[in-house]
Amino acid sequence: MATTTPAGVRGSHAKHGGVPDGAPMTHRQIMEALSGLLLGMFVAILSSTIVSNALPEIIGDLGGGQSAYTWVVTAALLSMTATTPLWGKLADLYSKKALVQIALVVYVLGSAAAGLSQNAGMLIACRVVQGIGVGGLSALA
Numbered sequence: 001m002a003t004t005t006p007a008g009v010r011g012s013h014a015k016h017g018g019v020p021d022g023a024p025m026t027h028r029q030i031m032e033a034l035s036g037l038l039l040g041m042f043v044a045i046l047s048s049t050i051v052s053n054a055l056p057e058i059i060g061d062l063g064g065g066q067s068a069y070t071w072v073v074t075a076a077l078l079s080m081t082a083t084t085p086l087w088g089k090l091a092d093l094y095s096k097k098a099l100v101q102i103a104l105v106v107y108v109l110g111s112a113a114a115g116l117s118q119n120a121g122m123l124i125a126c127r128v129v130q131g132i133g134v135g136g137l138s139a140l141a
Helices: 027-062 066-093 096-115 120-140
Strands: 002-004 010-012
Touching: 027 066, 027 096, 027 120, 066 096, 066 120, 096 120
Parallel strands: none
Antiparallel strands: 002 010
16 A cells, blocks of 8 residues: 655555654664564574473484484574575565564474474474574574
């Protein structure tokens, strides 16, 4: 829904949650946006910390060895490092709000799939997906 100002410039009020283009956000809106971003980062970091502590037991239950243990950690870090600049480039081209939401969904789906892993290889693949999501969260937050 676009509106036309007296100068004939078109702007979208729906694009920024009802805030016209160029209008400053209120303090409340800034705090809501910041708290949402920080909460998403907190959950991702907390999840990573919990997995790191429980990883020896998880790998043992899945029948993996030392190599699988190393790859579970490395896969998430590598995918996060590789995708962070890609998320940044996408943020230059597309809506940052939508990209943050996509990154959160990718991370949550990767986490759910990791929780349902049947073997170490599947866990490693799911950690790659989680890393892609965390790369987006870290680049966009």
